Amino acid sequence: MVGSGIAGLTAALALRARGPRVLLITKSVLASGSTIWAQGGIAAALDPRDTPDAHLADTLVAGAGLCDPAAVEVLVTEGPARVRELAGLGAAFDLDAAGEISLTREGGHGTRRIAHAGGDATGAEISRALVARIEAVRNDPGIEVIEHALVLDLLTGAPGPDGGPGPICGVTLHVMGAGSRDGVGAALAPAVLLATGGIGQVYPSSTNPSLATGDGLAAALRAGATVADMEFVQFHPTVLWLGAGAKGQLPLVSEAVRGEGALLVDTDGVRFMPDIHPLAELAPRDVVAHAIVRRMAATGADHVYLDCRHLDADFVHERFPTIHARLLAEGIDLASDLVPVAPAHHFHSGGVLTDLVGRSDVPGLYAAGEVACTGVHGANRLASNSLLEGLVFAHRAADDVATRLAAGELPRVEPVERSGPAGLCAAAARPRIQRLAQKGPGVIRTGADLDVAAAGLAGVPTTPDAAPGVVASPQTAEWETTNLHQVASVLTATASARTESRGGHYREDHPAAADAWLVRLAARLDPDGGLALTRAPLTPGVEA
Structure with a gap:
């Protein structure tokens, strides 16, 4: 298990319950990663008046034609039970007056179906509950945790008869702060589940933590795995604007704030979303992000405002204590001040292409959470579906691993050296890479800008x-x-x-969606390190 967000912790606990010995590797401490930063909540049809079918319909609309319907059906039908299991494990969701899980509404959802904890600290509470379960079994000889470890690469066995990638047989890793700076060790295993999160630091500014450097995704590519939907990047519409020079992880102002009635106004005080979409401020995130960028261009501003001043101040402070405290640190009161916001990178819908039980196309390699492309999100993630996706598909992957191990279908093999180019980029190149990503595959894209970015990235020297x-x-x-x-x-x-x-991919030079692109764009590295792109069906194994 690589990663200790909701997917990694869930899979480790579920797999250990089935008997196999588990090694959990995390880049920092157990309570780290992107899950703890999730403010809004986790979506599931928990209200008796809601249905999985309604959740499915909203997810498909947000995904703009590129969701895998089979994956979405798994998500929405298994989701409610998994959320209730989380509560049973100790996750303290906020409750209503009747003692039921309190539900709110976010963008793209037709009803209130977002469970939250601590008002706006849902991810932190889920992480706390899962970490507590891991800590309780730390002395169990069947589960081992290695913290502060960066997984460098996946180990693979000999290629198959068709020349395809050899089966996974472990990882190489570097334990930070121990031994030499270039020290590398290995952990052997018949299966590896990647739960390493997203690609946040590809961009100069993001809501993602500094740990999100695409490590699992890059390692999977180098091991021969197929990735898909890479072009679909979600830029959160309302990230706190801290000035043009702000970099690194920026605080977001959760979509749940708009779910409770906050409005978007431009720097002239004009509300603009009702003219853009029937759901106004609760339109899907790509719609809101693009509208804000265009409004900024029209007004010559570098931000817009989120306005909560018409809402009850006590309610705002109580409902969003974490956001309120963070804004106060910047001299802004969420209830009484206009809050400057602008879009910034938030979530990556693409990743390692998996089936409905988390298997990649490399034998023994699984992925769950943001590093995976299950097909649930399509071109754009529906708000608060990410925690649910990690939860549901981590359980499925763990069950599949345990079943296959018991059946002898995941034998241990010896690692072999892989062919292909090797090299390192200097750390000094990171700002250049980030600028190129922002200019090329940023919020609004053009062919010319993408060509410049591609040439610039190809020109980054390596050793x-x-x-x-x-x-x-x-x-x-x-x-x-x-x-x-x-x-x-x-x-x-x-x-x-x-x-x-389409969705999180906006080309100004190709502004319309095209039916010819109702396919998944898959990518993989050939043995010589070249990138091969292919069009794949939305549901793996089912022709479009």
């Missing part, structure tokens, strides 16, 4: 062969920067290839 003078030694910053470079390159290539606009 040892392309640029022998580059100062890059094997160590954490270089390994992370190399992963960011590889992910940004694939993201740029797929965004360039998809000549339409």
